[in-house]
Amino acid sequence: MPRNEKIGIVGSGFIGRSWAMLFAGVGYEVCIYDIKAEQVSAALDDILHQLKNLHKSGLLRGKLSVEEQHKCIKGATSLKECVSGAVFIQEAVFEDLELKKKVFHQIDELVDSNTIISSSTSCIVPSKLSSDLTNKTNFIVSHPVNPPYYVPMVEVVPAPWTSGWF
Template sequence: MSISCVSAEEKRKESEEAAAATAIMARDEKIGIVGSGFIGQSWAMLFASVGYQVRIYDANPDQISSALDNIKKQLKTLKESGLLRGKLTADQQIQCIKAASDLKDCVEGAKFVQESVFEDMEVKKKVFQEIDEFAGPKTVLASSTSCIVPSKFTADLAHKENCIVSHPVNPPYYVPMVEVVPAPWTSKETVNMTRAILKEIGQSPVVFTKEQPGFGANRIQYAILNECHNMVTNGILSAEDVDALIRDGLGYRYAWMGPLETALLNANGMEDYMDRYGSTINNISKLLGPTPSWKKEDSKILCSQLESWLPTEKLQERREWRDVRLIALYKLKRDMKDN
């Protein structure tokens, strides 16, 4: 006969965790999600992970039903793989996420509203005008837009001081960085609330002091893409070799630290780095190619090589391959308690 022995310390921890989960579950603060595509689904899951009561809305009712089914499937898979966020069970988190009957039901009484509709200026304007009608005086109205500055679609709103961009990286559940970009009229309270709630749900907010087109991640990404385009088009490197430069080189370091810290660790501080490499950076930078047009007729070499390497019909399979590896990296960074 075997006897199961549970220490007093283990019982105490279990009791504390159960109490914490009960307290989280008891919260009645509401989050509105407008747009039920993949990004909207990820936001819903993140907010539910800490017990927010999430209401998700989409102009297409069939899309909401499909989104809820997919969220349920994802949360159960996350539980099985040990990657579920928060102290609530998968079933408790699923219970936190419900379909909104209409936009008013989604927005009214919400603490925070996250919009994730199509990346189109006119669509953003229309949706935010509708959201603004039902928003409370302190409701934060955030957009997932990847490059449209908030002043372009919030200028005429009654609650424009509550509007802000909260732009995640796809997929947000495994890539925590979020760009927080205020409009010129966004209040300090809105910025602080957005930063606090993103940290609460386990994301890593990067807060801008002012808006700029493309924000930060895309501007850096575009600078890299421009030189990649030039090297392939000029026959210096193949498309596969260009990607290998990042994948098997810089990417190893950038998965753990940014380019500035990378530079610091390659010298004895930034001033020493500049003494060693500053003139070289300056001289090479002057030789970088012009910005490509990024029109398909001017990019035939690049497009042809990429199609041969990764045919269009294989892209979904490759996306799934990518996500498996991002999940593994997320788990590694989480387990190592990376800051």
């Protein structure tokens, strides 16, 4: 069953696409954004291709069909469109501290205190990414194992101020 909850994915490269497919597999409304508009349309095409291949090989996750899962994923033309109203945001931009900090500041200004802000970072500790965010208690690192769609394991790392952890 499709869920009436939105997930924002920021960055539509290898990892962002895989996250989008995982959330769509259980029916979330996924909105994916990239700084390069052409990356978003390439991602939507590639996701459809991947879902069809997964179906053919008997590896498609969830109970929704390929078409239903693909319909759950929409491309966004702005960061605001991607993150507004989302219950959970998964960042998947390049592994660059200053870039990620800039992106999290932009996200922080667009969300309220009900949104969880999550990073895919492989190597950066969550405190460095979130220390001066207004919504820093909602910040978490969710680092997927590669390839995320196939390996159901995520390393979840809180910052010292992440609510509900200590």
